[in-house]
Amino acid sequence: NAGVTQTPKFQVLKTGQSMTLQCAQDMNHEYMSWYRQDPGMGLRLIHYSVGAGITDQGEVPNGYNVSRSTTEDFPLRLLSAAPSQTSVYFCASSYDPYSATNEKLFFGSGTQLSVL
């Protein structure tokens, strides 16, 4: 079982460059989300999606775009990278976003991004 797959694992960008962080899950999960992890800040929600074609903003959405054209994929786009976006990014998914019995998020292994 692949679970939640994030690529790349490491990336270095120059200020102003654009790139897409990829996230794919093979568990037929409806809910997918992106978090960033910064020292002393914990994890903060960037964007999330409750199903194909539906996305919404989290706590820190500025500078990031997302789309959800398929159930499996939820890419995160940085249109013009800034040093403030240096962080570790985690993608996460779960089966049913509204279920009270929903037990947990499945996290990917993370992408470490440095913006110079």
Next chain:
Amino acid sequence: AQKVTQAQTEISVVEKEDVTLDCVYETRDTTYYLFWYKQPPSGELVFLIRRNSFDEQNEISGRYSWNFQKSTSSFNFTITASQVVDSAVYFCALSEAGGATNKLIFGTGTLLAVQP
């Protein structure tokens, strides 16, 4: 507004000691969920437990136990007879019941170092 506070930034113990990680939360919701996640040095996030706000029973899983007290808005985590493999960053998180239940608000984490 929802908030999770983990006041202990770092804790260092010697193997076999018991250790308690504190978590205090704020929410206006009457129905909510609390989580603990472990992040070992390898970086992945490992789900440990989920609790809903109507279940105040303490839970024990092996050397791990959790104490949920609504009166003090706390959800503390105790490791009994700690081991070196317990060394990790531990995150407490909160989510609301309405809408997407997995929009997690994370605390800033507690780094636990267990010395041999």
